Amino acid sequence: MVEPFKKSVDGLYRIERWEKKSPGLTAGFTSKHGGSGSFNGLNMAFHVNDDPLAVQQNRMRMGDKMGIQVRQWVGCDQTHGTHIEQVSKEDGGRGALDYDSALTSTDGLYTNDQGILLTLCYADCVPLYFYDQSSKRIGSAHAGWKGSVGGIGSAMIEKWEKQGSRLEDIEVVIGPSICGDCYKVGKMVVDKAEKWYSDYEIKSFLPDSDEPDTFYFSLQNFNKDIFLKAGVLEENIYITRLCTSCSPDFFSYRRDGGHTGRMMSYIGWKE
Ligand SMILES: [Zn+2]
Numbered sequence: 001m002v003e004p005f006k007k008s009v010d011g012l013y014r015i016e017r018w019e020k021k022s023p024g025l026t027a028g029f030t031s032k033h034g035g036s037g038s039f040n041g042l043n044m045a046f047h048v049n050d051d052p053l054a055v056q057q058n059r060m061r062m063g064d065k066m067g068i069q070v071r072q073w074v075g076c077d078q079t080h081g082t083h084i085e086q087v088s089k090e091d092g093g094r095g096a097l098d099y100d101s102a103l104t105s106t107d108g109l110y111t112n113d114q115g116i117l118l119t120l121c122y123a124d125c126v127p128l129y130f131y132d133q134s135s136k137r138i139g140s141a142h143a144g145w146k147g148s149v150g151g152i153g154s155a156m157i158e159k160w161e162k163q164g165s166r167l168e169d170i171e172v173v174i175g176p177s178i179c180g181d182c183y184k185v186g187k188m189v190v191d192k193a194e195k196w197y198s199d200y201e202i203k204s205f206l207p208d209s210d211e212p213d214t215f216y217f218s219l220q221n222f223n224k225d226i227f228l229k230a231g232v233l234e235e236n237i238y239i240t241r242l243c244t245s246c247s248p249d250f251f252s253y254r255r256d257g258g259h260t261g262r263m264m265s266y267i268g269w270k271e
Pocket of ligand 1: 178179180181182243244245246247
């Protein structure tokens with residue numbers, strides 16, 4: 001499997017495959033390097049008690065590199081739910097330089113418009129990216145274990161199908177997040193995931209031999225299964241090998257003991 005992300009000289013992890021085949025598209029993930037603020041890095045989130053001015057500066061600096069200025073960004077008040085919003089250019093600026101104007105209780109965004117950047121924040125949860133080249137529809141979703149077992153990946157695919165996207169045209173990328181070797185969960189998560197497996201074959205969970213009722217959970221494999229069940233072609237599903245906990249390039253909620261900054265996923269059409 002080809003690694004969908006390439007670290008560029010400006011420090012961004014870019015989805016090179018999509019940017020190459022579609023001029024005007026900018027898509028990728030930030031690292032923790034190169035910013036200011038209380039987390040000694042490039043924290044992109046307002047809701048983690050960082051200095052808001054530092055976060056604004058971090059965002060403005062990245063806007064230049066991404067090719068879409070921060071006043072055209074859209075951000076969400078993320079709640080680990082499965083609510084998805086279609087946004088348009090008029091939403092540009094919401095949640096971009098403060099948290100209060102962000103879209104409330106939203107974990108997924110999509111658009112066809114140019115001149116708007118869809119942004120979501122993470123520290124271990126999975127960034128999902130969606131692209132339909134024929135309709136120019138783009139989207140992203142924030143999928144921790146709750147969003148993943150809630151099926152936010154397939155919810156996006158269903159919405160796009162209703163609006164005319166053909167399943168065979170939809171490509172998805174499963175982005176940098178905590179890997180199955182680093183992420184342990186309790187039996188409750190397995191129970192909630194079971195509804196997706198009619199044969200009760202829980203492929204994404206590996207029992208921890210040292211701890212009863214504890215499992216290593218591959219959020220990446222799980223989301224791949226969700227996409228396959230939603231009808232996305234296997235050859236159109238790209239999974240990164242980048243783990244936010246294994247790699248020193250990223251903030252990790254688990255590794256850093258809960259007190260840490262956030263990376264940002266982004267996807268947008270430049271004007
Ligand atoms: Zn890892």
